[in-house]
Amino acid sequence: MTESQGSLSVRSAWRDVPPMQVRRFAALALDEVPALAQDILRQIRSEYPGLPVVLDDSGEPMALIGIRRALEGFVQQIASADGGRPCYPLEVFQEFGRGEGLHGRSLDSLQAIYRLGVRLAWRRLAEIGQQIEIPPPAMYELAESGFEYLDGLVDQSVRGYAEAAARQAGERLRLQRKLMELLLSERRGDPGAGTPADFGHGSGAHSAPGQPGARSALDERAARVGWQLPERVAVGVLLRPAREAVAPAVGQGVLLDMETEQPRMVVPDPDAAGRPELLRRAMAGWSGAIGPPVPLADAAKSLRWAQAAVRLMERGLLPSGEVLYCTEHTEALVLLQPEELIEDLARRCLAPLAHCGPAHGRRLAETLLAWLETRGGAPEVAARLGVHPQTVRYRLRQIRELWGDEVDDPDRRFELELVLRARRLRGQLGRAG
Structure with missing residues (x-):
């Protein structure tokens, strides 16, 4: 039907409508826009009562502004001599998409709201078309053009949604790295290096941090990424199978930092039933080492043993091509480290x-x-x-x-x-x- 998305083709029933009649239709439609926008918003709120109300600087609902601008843009498009280019209120509908992403909702509900708005708008436009006797074939084309216009609005919201999701993902990774930096800091726990005698043992669930307030800082950072502090952890150091290797799917509970040359991960409750097998499957194709389970405050000790194991792997003194557990190679780590x-x-x-x-x-x-x-x-x-x-x-x-x-x-x-x-x-x- 169209030569470009959102515009009516030159050869169409709508283009056969006399210009005077088109202008009359557009004028009546524009007069209806304010009230129609209010009706659409009222119906949306009735069917979606949980929809948040966001106001602009003047106190007017952003949703109302978006509906009004969308209606005006569509009417102006169909009234132009050449069918025009879609006139989308870009920022408003991108902001709608960003809002859905930031509040953790899917775009399904937003698209359903858009479709509801289009149905309500079409009813009023159809009444105006009958009032000034626009032929049915032209109105059918107008309806099709309206749904193409809707697709353009959805595209803008999808773009805003993707931007919000990317920002959220980036922010979460940044906060997660900050959490790992604090967790693996040598200053948090006992400055002693630890020995393989510590493998599988510890002095308690939460040893006293090395600095006042360190524990509360850890609580705060963990809360910001939604990570529940475990009693015990094991820290892994990975060797990339390739420079552009995709991060292993270790699951949300495992903290993973891919920004370092040798990626690191913090595994909560490493002795939990099924955890080793899940990690083995997730780490297929990767190599590296997972340090011994230790109390949370001693995470840096587990990191040191994992780093030592990786160094031995790189020298060919421990098996490579897989992610090994330090607790299974205690003899080598004890005898080969203090060379x-x-x-x-x-x-x-x-x-x-x-x-x-x-x-x-x-x-x-x-x-x-x-x-x-x-x-x-x-x-x-x-x-x-x-x-x-x-x-x-x-x-x-x-x-x-x-x-x-x-x-x-x-x-x-x-x-x-x-x-x-x-x-x-x-x-x-x-x-x-």
Whole structure:
């Protein structure tokens, strides 16, 4: 019917109506606009009593202004010589859409209100058309043009709605990042670094923050994003599978900050039933680490362990290609993190191997570790290493010659096992069969 949205085509029944009759129709319609706008608003309020009333600076309802301007724009359009371009009251209807978005409502109710307004307006326009004897085919085209005009108004509201939704989403993310910054701040809790002995344990649901008022600030920020403060949390650090990777769908309860090079997340109540499985599904395609569950005030400790695990993953010392849990890799995190201290201890403990040659020294080290772990005789050690018992006896004699009585001292045995396990974790020793 139309050559462009909202305008009547040149070849149409409406264009065959004499100009004088069109002008008469437009004049009568414009005279009716104020009262018609009031009637439409009154009917809308009757059918949608919960609709908020927003006033402009002069105290007039914004909805009434929008209805009046929409009616005037449509009448002016149909009265123009060439059908005109739709004359939408842009800001008013964009503001209606923004209002729906800001109040958390969908656009369905707003569109229903628009359709109600169009039906009421059409009844009055049809009466005017009959009054001045405009042919029915022309009025049918006018009705179709009215619904096209309605589509334009809806488009403006959708645009305002989208703008409001984007602003709200951006504001929520900003507030969420602020909440995470406070939650993960080292100054909030005990300045101690924490150890894997803390994994799965804590001193209470809410340890005293490190600074006065920190707890109330946390309450305030959590309330602003609608996040209920949990008793325990686990903090994750992620490695992006690609630079433009879409954020994982971790759910609303999980705080997620995608703005950092390595995204972070705070998982509330990580031990809750089904939580690990839900996270595994949500994190498919991602890799990273989730720190141990800790009391809320100790969230920074969980973050540190997750960061340490990610560093080991990047070095190839922990499995990559998945999101792992620090509590499942405690040995590696304990023995591989304080690298300088472990290496210094290894140099002192393993000094007797310095003159054995690399290959033979490695075999002796593997035999010593197997013996320390089994506390058994040659047959048990041989079975663990997959070699002949006589070979083990020979190596054990060499070990006793190299270390002497030190291998009988419990403290020395502990240090030897510790440094040898660390070397095995680094791939410097073979794993027992």
